[in-house]
Amino acid sequence: MAKHNALGKKGEQLAVDFLIKKGYDILEKNYRYLKSEIDIIARTKDTLVVVEVKTRSTPEFGNPQEFVKPKQIQSLVKAINNYVEENDLDVEVRFDIVAIIQNKLGTRLEHFEDAFYHF
Numbered sequence: 099m100a101k102h103n104a105l106g107k108k109g110e111q112l113a114v115d116f117l118i119k120k121g122y123d124i125l126e127k128n129y130r131y132l133k134s135e136i137d138i139i140a141r142t143k144d145t146l147v148v149v150e151v152k153t154r155s156t157p158e159f160g161n162p163q164e165f166v167k168p169k170q171i172q173s174l175v176k177a178i179n180n181y182v183e184e185n186d187l188d189v190e191v192r193f194d195i196v197a198i199i200q201n202k203l204g205t206r207l208e209h210f211e212d213a214f215y216h217f
Contacts, residue, residue: 109153162197
């Protein structure tokens with residue numbers, strides 16, 4: 099596995115552990131629809147939460163959360179719409195980003211709720 103893929107998988111697991119500690123129920127990891135992939139689908143109270151995880155080893159080229167682009171957001175919206183229909187759910191949907199920088203200096207994790215409205 100390429101080094102960046104391993105870092106990404108490790109970041110996703112850190113995000114899952116973090117969300118569980120915050121009381122979220124993890125419903126799916128790496129949910130695929132057509133060419134889209136949702137890193138984590140979680141639930142908190144009556145809200146379905148789509149979580150995009152961005153992990154980097156350095157903020158040198160920008161913060162991880164800045165790498166979620168409009169085309170990816172559109173793709174995530176289509177995928178979660180399919181998930182909601184497929185599972186016949188009647189819930190509010192929220193889009194979050196978990197941004198992680200992990201390197202030899204340590205790990206920094208930030209959770210941005212309703213993230214697509216902040217960038």
